[in-house]
Amino acid sequence: MWEPGFEHDERLIASLPGYARSFCMWSVHHRGTPENPGLVLALDAVKNATCSGLALKVAAGTEDRTLDYLRERELVSAAYLEAELRIDLADGRRVDAITYVVDPNHVQYCQGLSQEDQATIIANASGGRGPNTEYLYNTSSHLAQLGIRDNELEWLSERVRKISGNNNE
Numbered sequence: 451m452w453e454p455g456f457e458h459d460e461r462l463i464a465s466l467p468g469y470a471r472s473f474c475m476w477s478v479h480h481r482g483t484p485e486n487p488g489l490v491l492a493l494d495a496v497k498n499a500t501c502s503g504l505a506l507k508v509a510a511g512t513e514d515r516t517l518d519y520l521r522e523r524e525l526v527s528a529a530y531l532e533a534e535l536r537i538d539l540a541d542g543r544r545v546d547a548i549t550y551v552v553d554p555n556h557v558q559y560c561q562g563l564s565q566e567d568q569a570t571i572i573a574n575a576s577g578g579r580g581p582n583t584e585y586l587y588n589t590s591s592h593l594a595q596l597g598i599r600d601n602e603l604e605w606l607s608e609r610v611r612k613i614s615g616n617n618n619e
Contacts (some may be wrong), residue, residue, distance in 0.1 A: 457516070460507035463540040463596060466549065470499040471600065473568045474561040475552050479526050480579040488575030488582035489568055491589065492530065492552035494561060502598045505537055505547055517548070524550045529558040569606055573613040583610055 473489040482488025493501060508516045524530050530550040537547045552559055563571070575582035587610075590603040610616075 457509035457512050458506040459509050460505075462505050462507075463598065464503060464505035464537045464547070466493065466501045466503070466535060466537050468495060468497070468499065469493040469501045469535075469551065470496040471501045471503065472561065472602070473563070473572070473606070474559060475529055476558040476560050477575070477577055477582070478558065479577060481577045481582040481585050482575040483577055486575055487558075487571070488577055488585070489560070489563075489571050490585065493549060494552050495554070503593075504596060505539060505545075520548070520550075527556075527558060529553055529556040565602065565605060565609070569609040569613055572606065573610045583614060583616070586610060 470493070471491050472494050473491055474494050475490050475492040476482065477488040477490040478484045480488075481490055521532070525532065529552060531553050533549050533551050534546050535549050535551075536544055537549075538544055554561070572582045572586050579585075586603070586607055590600065590607045593600050593603065
């Protein structure tokens with residue numbers, strides 16, 4: 451959301467019924483290592499849930515290149531499954547979108563960690579794309595800028611700052 455990595459022509463608030471955003475996936479590449487895994491957010495199938503976020507329409511003529519890029523980035527460990535799901539855009543349209551949802555049968559799936567455990571892990575992990583804290587802070591900040599409240603991410607951001615002693619980030 452805050453670093454899509456591809457050109458886009460349109461950007462809208464969207465909601466995805468039947469899924470929740472949660473730190474339910476170990477990160478052993480981007481925000482952690484196999485020895486000290488971090489946590490990343492994933493779309494997790496949850497009955498009666500709805501996840502609000504951002505939908506990006508790929509720039510015309512870049513569809514194949516963008517899909518190749520996303521597959522290389524998101525499917526690096528096969529913990530995500532690529533799915534075409536129906537989303538609701540803020541302007542009232544319903545469209546099908548390529549999404550990446552967590553595979554609940556994958557070894558990196560870790561649903562059920564307490565928020566305190568999540569905070570401790572995030573405060574202490576770093577991987578190939580940087581510190582796990584940066585991922586949390588940027589995601590939480592960008593959701594807030596979009597007007598999307600996520601109480602769990604806000605609590606985690608505050609708690610991780612206390613754990614890591616970065617109250618000013």
